[in-house]
Amino acid sequence: MKTLEKIEVDALVVGSGIAGLQSALDLADQGYTVAIVEKNPSIGGKMISLSKVFPTLDCASCITTPRMASVSHHPRIQALTYSTVDGIKREGKTFTASVTRKPRYIDEKECISCKRCEEVCPVYLPDEYEQGMGAKKTISIPFTNAIPQYPVMHPEHCIRCGACARACPKDCLEFLQEPAPVEIKAKAVILATGYETTPMTAKKQYGMGALPNVISPMAAERLLAPHGPYGRVLRPSDGMVPGSIAYVQCAGSRDKSIGIPYCSRVCCMYAIKQAILLSGSLPIADITIYYMDIRAFGKGYEQFYNNARAMGINFVKAKVARITEDDKHNPIVRIEKQEGTSAPEEVKHELVVLSQGLVPACDGTKFNLGVGNNDFGFVQLSDETSSSAVTAGTGVFAAGTVKGPRDIPDSVVDAGAAAMEAAAYIRRL
């Protein structure tokens, strides 16, 4: 094990999605020092992999990248990526976090991000950034606008051919690198660990992730992204341009049978957004949204929904009972309409997107800081009417979807609130 690296800051932010980035920037701009710890190799969270954002249809990475850059260049922010928070201890008025920097197997101080190692590496792997639809190499830079631009090597997929080391102009490869421990002392902690989507396997009636053309909404975001896995919208089973696409709403929300009774708040809107974008890139495709009711509650959201209707997107009020496929992997959707005729029907589509719900990414109680969870595992606020960031743990605040499903504008607003509460708390110490 390497020697212990010690960092002392005013605030520790756990998670670097849009909420964590915004909290860190707000604190640092007020003069506080911040350490932000991210488990993934790049900062940016879920937002950096989205195509465009509702309701403005602005490019998601054009909004996220400048914030990521500001965080990584800020003189008062230290960003620790590819690092895990193993524990946080409260000692009087300070928190001590034990963090581990996972090995990337390269010398970060020397690396010039030239990508030569990646170019020559002979082992291809499914790229989780592209939801498995595209490829990366055993050593690769996570994605084009990742920050930092360091490659990560995965030793379990390495054939030890040494090609990367021979190609590297800076002699960076360190095959024997080990995890490095870091100790972070801070006066306040902001939890911004975000969400995951309900798994493809959550509902057995929807194919358990085994139907190749029934995909997650994150996969759909990547298909729509300008530099997505195929460079255009194709379906994964055979590379066909889909002519008929369906969205299944509440596929993983408002469903007691899978333990997620709540509404995930963003699924209606992202489905409408993706439908609008699809009808832009595939003008002749039929796009159907099977929904229970449409929840378009934010500023400009109702208008966005009406625009989608006016563009010819087909909204069908129906429950989807089951999804199967035919011998060409065309998904067959069995629906029960909630309006007009209610006899069950089977409809063939060429691609189906499950509008999955949002579940917590990390259990906020695991750090034993007095933070409680609500019934659904999201961080509980101590009094929602007086603050959108204060938790039951003194000095511990929450920002973004760690508190429950919300969209980007709401995550940004309450990340600001968390920064403000944390700053006020630090000043009172």
Place this chain on the structure above:
Amino acid sequence: MADAKKLAEQLKKLNELRGPVPQALRDRVAAQNKAQKAILDALKAGPKTAPELAAAAGLPQDKTLWHVAALRKYGKLADVPGKGDYPKYELKGGDAK
């Protein structure tokens, strides 16, 4: 550029620490190389769609598309502009003859 001797020592040490490279990984890489070669060979005869490449290379269609995406990303093949239900791919740069 890495010092050849230092690199050899590191890789040797790695074999001691972790044992040899697992056969399953070697087999996977061999299959990957065979599939990629079959796809690139099939393209020498001219542009093809993913299902056509799958048929020519004797691979499942979804796996073929994944290899196509991989080879496309790393600059070995490119999209042929045009419309149609199935886009076509062609060899890129110096490989296209």
